[in-house]
Amino acid sequence: MTTSEQAKERPRVFISYAQFAEGHSARVLALAQALRGHGIDVELDQFHRNELLDWPRWCREQMAPDRADWVLMVCTASYRERLEGRVDPQTGRGVFWEGALIDDELYDAKGNRRFVPILLDDEPEGSIPGIVRGWSFFRVRGLDPGDPGYEALYRLLTGQPAIAKAPLGPPVALRPGGPAGERGHANEAPPLPAREAELDYLARLLGEIERKARLYAPLRGIAEIRPNPATDPLLAPWADDEDLALLLHRPRARRTSPEGPPKEYEEILEAFDEVKQAALLGAPGAGKSTTLRKLAAELAQRAVECASAPLPILVSLGEWRGDEGLAAFLAGRLRELGGALQTLSEAGRLIVLLDGLNEVPTARRHAKAGEVQALRSALAADTPFIVSCRRDDYVGELDLGLDTLSLEPLSPPRIRAVLKLWLEGAEGAEGVAPGSAERLFWQLAGDPQLAGVMETWLAAGATEEAFWSVSTPQVGWEIANEIGWANHRLRLRHIPNPRSLLRLAANPFMLTMLYQVWAFEGELPRNRGELFAHFVDRLLIRE
Known part of the structure; x- marks a missing residue:
């Protein structure tokens, strides 16, 4: 056996x-x-x-x-x-x-x-x-x-089903045509979903994403606006041709230069109100998926409360690994909506969020990216359309020519705010001492005494941004005398240290791993060797 x-x-x-x-x-x-x-x-x-x-x-x-x-x-x-x-x-x-x-x-x-x-x-x-x-x-x-x-x-x-399948018989040959009442309706657009169907979909979506969405930390982002290719006078006669999207989707030797200077956002979610169609880019673990979940959760909650609000669809492209077209794939994932994406789009009630363009099979990237491009072109022109992708992979056949929103690493003040958010309401409960978020943050920074050093630093008139600066760790004699030379040396020993755990925590995924190790073990490991042993255990289990 x-x-x-x-x-x-x-x-x-x-x-x-x-x-x-x-x-x-x-x-x-x-x-x-x-x-x-x-x-x-x-x-x-x-x-x-x-x-x-x-x-x-x-x-x-x-x-x-x-x-x-x-x-x-x-x-x-x-x-x-x-x-x-x-x-x-x-x-x-x-x-x-x-x-x-x-x-x-x-x-x-x-x-x-x-x-x-x-x-x-x-x-x-x-x-x-x-x-x-x-x-x-x-x-x-x-x-x-x-x-x-x-x-x-x-x-x-x-593996003992209560009902067994009947044997598969031969196909039946039918005469051409069909019931008279069914002819001539194949191309009619599906109606808008019933409100009950919409609420069923939204409940399922929120159930799937709410837990991860709560982990979202405000992320800084940079928007770059691409020139509109439809302004090319040679292509103007075909500007509304849906088939042109597939024809024009070919590998690019280089990216198009942005139109105007990049725009910075202290909170990336605010960018989605202004940049309606974009590629959300970032390094591995930068928070692309969590950002889309947070955005989808907020939009879904609005749609639950307001029947006329647009419906967000959030789909992982990494699941689209078969030969079926994108339309069929989406219909299978959004069964409650009855294939009414086009109808919702034309009614101004659709927001498309596609996660993980880089996760489609490598051998099919060109064809699948072309289908994503064709879907965007087929929907109403003002339909919000966001696709996430790893920054380094958004080249060649995966470059859709969209405006880009790039996620930036977490700064130390943001890391501190994230830990406070995650531990909000837990401090003082059984097993979680008051001030745990602060202690964990300064442990990541390298030494709890750095908290006092920063207080003295700020009192001396220097900025917090300068305190965390790695590129210019030296400070003038006046500030060094003000904070004390022992504090000055302590800061120089930890802040520029490339092995600082705070450097790892700048990546949201790594910060999540660090937090989970701390939450389960009660403290962070003494060195990076022990820390990465915990990481490897988790990653092996995920595999």
């Missing part, structure tokens, strides 16, 4: 749940024991309470795809709050960490292959976390195959 056949016969299952009441933990244990009694190889933390274990590592290992074929998420209100980060990180740290692992895997896999929401007894559906709310869930009341929910779950885990 092959390994895969053994796994199908005796699937390996890990149960993720929140420990908040003895009765609930006992119910989860009973579910685990029942499944084991029916041939399911279940792992549960309660089986190992009397063992000496490194619990964070044990949890990561048990949830890894090579250890668990399925992860059962026993959903309760407490579980959802902890998994979505609505309580302080020290409360239910296991669920907090598991939630990060689940969220990362769902995003990287572009789908869900093994995370199964479970509702025990009369637990309301609202307890299901947003990241898995759109997927199948199972309500289990009894602990044997006589219970419909338990039976359905058992069929999923063991």
Whole structure:
């Protein structure tokens, strides 16, 4: 018997749940024991309470795809709050960490292959976390195959469908034509979606993105406006020709020079009010996806509150890996809207957000980028249209000729503000001491004493921007005497240091990793070697 056949016969299952009441933990244990009694190889933390274990590592290992074929998420209100980060990180740290692992895997896999929401007894559906709310869930009341929910779950885990497909027969040859009432309507545009369908779509979208959107930190950005190619007098007669988009989409030897000086935005979200069609560019981990999620969440909330507001569509192009056209791909991802993108666009009620242009298959980049360009040309000219892409990849066949919005690294003051935002409301709670955000920030800076140095620095009349400057770390004798030479040397030892953790934290992804390590371990590792060991553990689990 092959390994895969053994796994199908005796699937390996890990149960993720929140420990908040003895009765609930006992119910989860009973579910685990029942499944084991029916041939399911279940792992549960309660089986190992009397063992000496490194619990964070044990949890990561048990949830890894090579250890668990399925992860059962026993959903309760407490579980959802902890998994979505609505309580302080020290409360239910296991669920907090598991939630990060689940969220990362769902995003990287572009789908869900093994995370199964479970509702025990009369637990309301609202307890299901947003990241898995759109997927199948199972309500289990009894602990044997006589219970419909338990039976359905058992069929999923063991690959035994209740209804088998009929054998595939030969195609039927039909005469030309069709029912008279159906002729001549193939090209009619679909009507606008019903309000109920719109609200269903918006609820699903918010459930999928709200958790990540809350991690958004205000990012600085730079806009560069490209000249409009439609102003070329040689192409003016075909300015409105939709087919011209595909014809003109060819690799460029160099980018078009921007029209006018770049414009800086202290908050990149403000740029979207002025730059309606653009490529959102940034380095890996710069926050492109999180920025689009934040923008989509705000727009979706407005659309929930106002029936005439435009609907944001947020789609990951990394999921578009097959041979189907972009229109078919979008229709499959936006099923509630009934293929009415063109109708919504012409009504001024559509905002297109496409994430990860660089993630389309390399061999198909030219064709797929051309389809993105053609979609933009087919929609109403004033339809907002944002495509994110890694900055270094936005050349050649991926360069769509759009205006660009480039994300800038986080400055130290912004890093400080982000940590305060993430820990807002948690300081003072159990396990989170007041002032944790400040202590974590100065630990990243290199030394807690730097906080006092900066106070003295500002009191001496120097600017905060100069304090954090790496290019000109030296200060005049007057300022050095004012702040004290010991403080001056302390600043010079840490601020220009290329190995400073603050340099890593300038990248939003790395800041998130640093924060998660701190939240779970209670402190940052003593050196970069230990820190990157934690990073590698997380990345291996994501793979």
